[in-house]
Amino acid sequence: MGLRPGRHSGPPLPWRLPRHDHAHELGRGQDRPGPGGVQCAQHGAAVPSHCRQGRGHPRSAQRRALRLGLGAGFFWDAIESVGGRRLNPAQAITALEEAIDIIRGAWTAHDRTPLDYRGATHSVAGMQRGPSPSHPLPIWIGALKPRMLGLVGRKADGWTASLGQNQSRSEWQAATRLIDEAALEVGRAPAEIRRMAAIVSAFGSSSSLLEGSSSQWVDQLLPSVIEDGVGTLLLA
Numbered sequence: 448m449g450l451r452p453g454r455h456s457g458p459p460l461p462w463r464l465p466r467h468d469h470a471h472e473l474g475r476g477q478d479r480p481g482p483g484g485v486q487c488a489q490h491g492a493a494v495p496s497h498c499r500q501g502r503g504h505p506r507s508a509q510r511r512a513l514r515l516g517l518g519a520g521f522f523w524d525a526i527e528s529v530g531g532r533r534l535n536p537a538q539a540i541t542a543l544e545e546a547i548d549i550i551r552g553a554w555t556a557h558d559r560t561p562l563d564y565r566g567a568t569h570s571v572a573g574m575q576r577g578p579s580p581s582h583p584l585p586i587w588i589g590a591l592k593p594r595m596l597g598l599v600g601r602k603a604d605g606w607t608a609s610l611g612q613n614q615s616r617s618e619w620q621a622a623t624r625l626i627d628e629a630a631l632e633v634g635r636a637p638a639e640i641r642r643m644a645a646i647v648s649a650f651g652s653s654s655s656l657l658e659g660s661s662s663q664w665v666d667q668l669l670p671s672v673i674e675d676g677v678g679t680l681l682l683a
Contacts (some may be wrong), residue, residue, distance in 0.1 A: 514605065516587045519543045519595060534568070540594050542568035547586060547602045554579050585641070596622050600629025605641040607681070610671065611648035611657040619644070620675055643679040644671060
C-alpha cells in the first residue's frame, strides 16, 4: 500500500510517514504484504521494501504495478464513432459486468475448454482462452452510484473515486458500506478490495475538507487512511 506520488499546484507537503512492511498498520483491512512504503506528492517518504532488501528488479516492480481500469462508458458519441453501441446507464453497467466476466475467463489459460458466454451485450462462443497475464492484473473500477458500487463489491479488485470537492468523507464512507455489503453477499471479504481516493481540491485558507493548508490536509486525510480503508491517495 502506498500514498502514490503525484503532482499538485501548492507547496510541497511537509510530512512523512515511516515505512510499514505490513499495510494493516495504516488502513482497515489492508493486511496483504505490499510495497512497504508511504509516499505523498513530491516526497519520497519511503522506498518500497522489496527494493530496500534487494528483492526483484525495478522493471519487474513496474510490471507488478499494472492495473486494468474499467468503467461503464461516458463519451457515447466517441464510442459510437468507433463502432460501439450507445447504451443507457442500466445497460452500460450490465455490459461492464459481462466484459469483466469475459476478461477473467479469457485469462484462465490453464482451462483448456473453450470459453462460452452469452450476455445481453457481450457474448463469445468457443473462444480460445489465453494468454494469461504474467503476473496478477487487478481490475479497478471507478464508481459513485449504488449499482456501480455493487458491481465493485461483486467483481472488482479495486475501487477509485474522488474525495474532496466532489465527494465528502461521509459520502465516501456510505459508498464503502455499499461495496462491503455487495462483497459479503457473494462471499468475498471486503478487505480484498483496494480503495484509491482521487483528491480533487486545492490548497487554500478554508477549514473545509481539503481546502486549507497542507498541514490541514494531513489532519483531514489521515482518518480516511486509518479508519476508512483508503490505500492510495492520488493527487489529481
